Amino acid sequence: MRYIIIGAGAIGATIGGRLAEAGHEVVLAARGTHARALRADGLRLTTAEGPRVHRLPVVEGPAELGELRPDDVLLLAVKTQDAVAALDLWGAAEVAGGGTAAQRLPVLCAQNGVESQRLALRRFARVYGVCVWLPATFLEPGVVSALGTPRTGILHIGLAAGGADARARQIAADLEKAGFDAPVVEDVMRWKYAKLLGNLGNAIQATTGPEPDPAKAALLRRARREGEAVLAAAGIAYVSQAEEAAARDGRAVQPAVLRGGSSWQSLYRRTGSIEADYLNGEVCLLGRLHGVPTPVNEVLRHAANIFAREGIAPGSMSVADLTALADEAESRHR
Structure with a gap:
């Protein structure tokens, strides 16, 4: 199989680089200064095993590859706000022997949140969550660091609509050989909804900085309580924190030198x-769909978007102000 990494940032480049190290054919899709670098x-990737330079094919779109191959696997690693454009571009690409990528090729949605699977299922016949x-840092074009140890990261894989198949197991086997834990699960979205709850703190970190602080932890607990309440109202199951911790225990330890998470890095x-x-x-x-107030998450969403839109440096806001x-937003709902 050839792996086409659509969005060769922190996550995509790490997965692509590690797969290449394990002997797999890999193509990186990137744009702008990152693609030029x-x-x-080459891809300058540092893992716990040290720095390496990977000189891999780099494209900005499928037209540069010609017809895609029937054994291609598309790994979507762009941020969710960029997913529709990427899915439409790559989904329309023709595959040797007939049909399009959306009709014939598998797409793996390797992103935070849960929306990308729904977007992909509208377009692609074979969608995996x-x-x-995967603790990773991408701050400079062409340069990515992923220092998780003893495994580079943990990637639970399964069919987005539920279940698992032979293709998921083959991809998982490739990822295992490349330095990842890659459990194949029948309920991958249950894992992704659990990860969503943890990612509610991304906006806090992005706006107030990545340094640990009891006030930040308290604000995250409030956001998480809202998240748990809406998932309960919607009847959506998710993995418990204990099950998450057991899966991660000692497997891909996050290094202390990680500067900030994905949202902080975007800013x-x-x-x-x-x-x-x-x-x-x-x-x-x-x-809104289930009649549960979510004032804390609305404040966090709004603040993070202002930072991104206006180019405000990450960490510029005090946790007290946030x-x-x-508090003010919650008081309006009492």
Whole structure:
């Protein structure tokens, strides 16, 4: 199989680089200065085993590859706000022997949140969810660091609509050989909804900084309580924190040198967008559908989007100010 990594950022580049190290054929899809750096200098990937340079094919779209191959696997690793454009572009690509990628090829959704699977299922016949636990940093074009140890990351895989199949097991076997834990599960979305609850703190970290703080932890607990309430109202199951902890225990230990998570990194790179609409915004959506107030998550979503839209540096807001906004929003719902 050839792996086409659509969105070769922190997650995509790490998975692609590790697969290449294990002997698999890999193509990286990237754009702008990142694509130019990857072409000129290679993917400079540092893992717990040390730095390596991977000189892999780099494309900006499927037209540069010609017809796709029947054995291609598409791994979607762009942020969810960029997923529709990527799915439409790659889904329309023709595959040798007839048909399009959306009709014939598998797509793996390796993103935070739960919306990308729904977007993909509208377009692709074969959609897999990937619950990603992979501490990685991407701050400079062409340069990615993923120092998780003893495994680089944990990637639960299963069919987005439920169940698992032989293709999921083959992909998982490839990922295992490449340095990941890749459990094949029948209920991958249950894992992704659990990860969603943890990711509700991304906006807190992005706006107030990644440094540990009891006030930040308290605000995350409030956001998480809202998330748990809306999932209960919607009848959506998710993995318990104990089950998550057991799966991660000693498997892909996050290094202390990690500067900030994915949302913090988006602000640092001034991408102009952030995934809060698909993390805190998912909670807000379910709250509105099921009559559950979600004022804390709405404040976090709104604040993160202002930072992204206006190019405000990550960590520029005090946790006291963010908490005060959440308090005010909650008081309006009492």
